[in-house]
Amino acid sequence: MEPGEMLGGRYRLIEPCGQGGMAEVWKAYDTERRLEVAVKVVRPARDLVGQWFDTGHMHQGRAELHGRFRREGEVLAGLSHPGIPELYDRGVHGDRPYIVMRLVKGKSLHWLLENRRPFARSVVIAIAWQIADALACAHAARLVHRDLKPHNVKVDHDGTVVLLDFGIALPLLPGVTRYTAQGTTLGSKGYMAPEQIREDPLTLRTDLYAYGCVVFELFTGRRPFGTEKGLSIVSQHLESAPPSVQEFAPWVSDDIDELILRLLAKEPGDRPPNVQAVLKALKPHLPVPGDPAPDLSIGPDPTLRFRRPEGASSGSDHAARPPVVRRPALARRGGGWISRRNIEEYLAEVGRELAEGAAGSATERLAELLPDARRQFGADPLVRRARRACADSLRIAGECARAGDLYRQQVGDLGRPDAPALQAERLTTLLRVAECRIPLREIESALDGLREVANDVGALPVELAEQVISHCEELGLELAELGYVAEVDEILDPLRRRPPDQEV
Template sequence: MDVGSQGTRKGEIIGGRYRLTESIGKGGMAQVWRATDLTTGRDAAVKFLRPDSEDLHQLNTHERRAELDMLRARFRREGILLGRLDHPGIPELYDQGSHQGMPYLVMRLVTGMTLYNFLAHHAPLPLTVAAAAAAQAADALACAHTLPVVHRDLKPQNIMISDEGVVALLDFGIAKPLGMGVTQYTRHGSTLGSRGYQAPEQILEKEPTTRADVYSFGCVCYELFAGRAPFVVEETKGLIEQHLHQAPLPPSLFSAGIPEALDDLMLGMLAKDPEGRPTVGEVLDVLRSLAPRPGDPEPRPRLRHDPTAPLRFPLDRPSERRPKVSTVSAPHADEEWLDARVVERLCEAAEHEIQEGDPEDAVRRLGDLAVRARVEWGSRRPLVRRVWELAAEGLRLAGDCGGAARLYHGIAADLVHGDGPQERADLAILRLRVAECRLAFGEIEAAIGAIEAAGHVAAGLPEPLATRVEEVRHEVDLDVTERLADPGTAQG
């Protein structure tokens, strides 16, 4: 009988809904089970945090407790990120909760073969097959980077080719949202990522940007196209030294038929300086030009897990509506009307999360309810604006820059009424917050414009309101100054 690390067993029902059927994977800090959703009948993947890993047993009691707290926080953040990433190449989040004191995530089950095993069975790959797999993975990575989120652990073992040929990015366990107020869940002296795929800045324990993912993905692409890693252990040089100091050879030296544009792309992705690497969008442009198109013939020999299939037959690609993540105390989607008392309690919970500096579930649920509250209650009910403001502030602090910017913009456009001093101050602050969030996407000039405009508004306001505007204006100005002084922190 399958037994999990925290005592979970085959046949056990999790959250009153998911029956565990078999253990399908175990990593250093997590275990994944296949489960049957008793409500829908479909299979799902249930990921548990492992509290009994070997690494934890080597720590003393105090260190183990601190490490577990950090891992739980990472696990919660992974759930938040998966709940926001909407792409066929990223397994969507179905549900989350706690079982026997340990958190779990329920996700779409991806059945197929890891890219690691695919390469072991089929390398060297035809150019179109490699390009199809790389282009699909790059498209999913581009979705994560628009939030923006850094995966931080891209490697063939964390990329899956499904039975239908859809390439999926797995394991966002150490992924990190970029932006203001993001809590760090990393111990000093710990280097995240996997050996042989870490960007130089990760090896040196510098703060990674999306360009770190581009480097790691460059290592993966090199294996796809060249049939080998860009660096291998040598007698005189180890992997770390090569990743830090040695330029890779063009992949065309190891595999015939690689065009010059692809050589240039791989070498650019593996540049030591993050600013010398292309963005994932630029990577995707090159890969798409080499990938199969609708109607192209299937590869020979035929592949069971064929990454060209979704590109050759895009209309046959299965589409599935994202299931709504269940929430215990938030209003359900099938209720006829929102209950104002429930929403008020949710606002109180969100305020507490924000005050504690750890916006999580309540903030996320408010964000999910914001549009519905506006539709049902109109734009002038104070509770509606409170929902939108708390959700925006919480998402901003959680690093969800895109979600926060949309909410701040919505408040400014629809929930601020009148043109008195208070309203002018509110609008100036909201526009500053939008600009602050958009800084994560590299929009520095827009932020500078918002800072200047807010200064003109503040000059015409009475003292208390002017002070409020100037405080936020100063925050955004400092952020802009830091980004201009350190280009490496800009969005890649």
């Protein structure tokens, strides 16, 4: 990708902000909202061969990455906290998915530790508390971040501490697809909990260990385990007792020293019970309204929100939150008549609701209007867009039965189109129908849907076929997680065996 390139017809790329294992992040300009945003885009498949998959498993590996990336968007859509970037939009550029988020313009905690230490005591506590507060939001959604480290924390220009990169976050919910194969531990060396290194089942307390490593580094300027002991870092995380923070920072109080030692316990059961306990332990040490500003070389002041007269309270329930924006209800003309402009307005409202975290009243209102819109405009592209938006919103909200009905109506309206793009749309919609059957335990029907698409994808041009096959692999992964590995392989192996860039 190059500066000036447009994504989704509205996001103009400005400059790259960074690159991770599976994605690159760009600063971009949203030409509709007229503000700068962050756009995270999956890296090209050719760049990931050898790192995430080999050439013989191109389709499966790419489908796994796209599935994980799609889940990151769904995760962010369900979180609302000033210390977690808001999700604005999602889309696909060519065959590369992307997500659009709030742009955090500050410095990473890693950069600050390298260039601005030592921090004032009040700054350390304020940063530690804000990280824990953001983590509390994720844990309330039963979400393990899995990659908490200084690189993934930023101090924004207003002093807000922001937790970034939910790319490998794991929802602890029944039936959630595990995109990590055995032997491919995800996380960052130096911050992984022992159970994460051993590939044992993870819990919310797994993040508390990584948090303990980060806070240890905040107080001391060094990680709890290094290479000076002659043992590997991994071995020390598994076997060595952590040092006392007071060994390197004698000014640290006994209760904080004890808290960090508990966070770094080898056994999850020996760590604090939850992140709320951490917030409670840190609260007596926070700056309070009227305290003087610290002597800062860090730049933005993380203590400011606490030193203001309306400073933060004891836990995340009382932490600063963005104001709720209440929009006027969208008007509808009487007599069952609806204009195209009305539909566009409802579509925009549904998009805003999803960007703020979840499906809501706009989805319900638009779904109520769909029968009138269908009768009035027929199988119009705008009606299809509206139905697809409602179906996607309901599916993400877990209302798979209703979403499946809307997807099936979409298939009916598309019929058997001649245009390749519409053929691809029909096949991807059939895959959505199949996906909605899985939570309803209609597994055989889901397999039949996957089989139908796999049989028909050969009619598409290569580029469109690749995109549909990628979606097939994502659905196949979900079915394989439920034990239907042989059935999925039987359906998809003929597509996997074909030479690259050859007609299906």
